Amino acid sequence: MNEQGPPGRGQKPRPQGLHDRLLESLGPAITGGDYPPGTVLRTDELERRYDVSRTVVREAVRVLESMHLVESRRRVGVTVRPTEEWDVFDPQIIRWRLAGPDRPRQLRSLTALRSAIEPAAAALAAEHATPEQCAELTEHALNMVATSRGQQLPAYLIHDVAFHRVILRASGNEMFARLGDVVAEVLTGRTEHRIMFTDPDPEAVTLHVRVAEAVRAGNAEAAERYTREITVGALRELDILAP
Amino acid sequence: MNEQGPPGRGQKPRPQGLHDRLLESLGPAITGGDYPPGTVLRTDELERRYDVSRTVVREAVRVLESMHLVESRRRVGVTVRPTEEWDVFDPQIIRWRLAGPDRPRQLRSLTALRSAIEPAAAALAAEHATPEQCAELTEHALNMVATSRGQQLPAYLIHDVAFHRVILRASGNEMFARLGDVVAEVLTGRTEHRIMFTDPDPEAVTLHVRVAEAVRAGNAEAAERYTREITVGALRELDILAP
DNA sequence: CCCCTCAAATAAGTATGACTTTTAAGTCAC
């Protein structure tokens, strides 16, 4: 009778392992602007600065290089690459930027991304969702209604996140499904910014129920439209759209 | 008078460096299914198999781990993770899968992604595009018209790719902009699959001109609508949508 | 005076051996 897993399991698995610790220092430092593009890091300098061995430094640098955050060249060093070249879809980079000074900008980018993806995902979900997924969707929507009043934002958030995760997963598109964590991050970030005693917009809650109904009915057009109304609301909150 | 850079510069920089070579062997092998999820690789086995040192193996494994393709645990080994956990937005993974047996599925996923993103990007572009970008857009659209007849598909493709790159870049959203390479890959893949003597659909060509006009006029709604018509056509080609 | 060539210095890349730490699995006593 228990759930098959917590809807929003933490996405920072473990800071264990020396190289991970170094990565979790260097990554945020770069994405946060402490080492602006063009900065040259030398490996032996990093060895001393973080008091780790060559092995550890090299492994961390390799990972940063695979994210296109830095470029390692012989006789030059490890150079921080320009922002436009970063792999901005890398979950780690997204996490680092959300935790750093770029957070507002990152939230805007992600919200725009979400607004483009989710309506399409909902349309696909209306055609591909399994009965179980439809049931989950309805359940979460109803729970959102139930927790939408009276300072229950934390509980509301859990169901909101779960709802959108199911939509993305039910779309049948693996890439859409992978955006579940990102959407969770955006929704959580929004809730944290909101005054914690402000109940959610009743219209938004209703729209979630409508989406669930449309998906269950296999009505792709309606699912897409209602989802778009939800995400347009999210855009408006960030002033990306005119009111 | 020359262009400021080739529109579709190759995205496989260099297979130089031992660890890169190993990565380019292991990555495709994993994403291609040669090492299915659950497979356990031991580092010393990889050392012998590829005749490289621990250093090299460890660095390659670290990168694969950062892509969530594998998980390295003590006393166990390097385990290939289930497909659902892979970072499917990682450009390297996308490239590997496009080059492997998963290519058709990957192209479908990417086309769906593209169809969701590009209309939104076009709408944003209509509001944010600089005069220079509008000019580029118009130029590429006209070049598409010029090369749309008489076995000029390679030239047509170049302008098609450039056109969509400008749209994504002009959206002002860094994440949208980063999808330029992906769209280029999809368009190229489609052209290669098409019989090389089939001229592009005239309606699609016209739509590109309309999009350019709409962006120039700052008409977000029209830019979005025409772009959607383009991408819906792309979806239809892959039978994702009913005709 | 400029350009070309070549040598040297530098920093990353690679290889290897020794040692540490985690942890799965087996063993033994209860």
Place this chain on the structure above:
DNA sequence: GTGACTTAAAAGTCATACTTATTTGAGGGG
């Protein structure tokens, strides 16, 4: 059978020696 203890396997870390590519600049020729 259940629990605690031992063992061994594999990754993790460190230090060192050596290799290779590349920038820089110095010298020689045009």
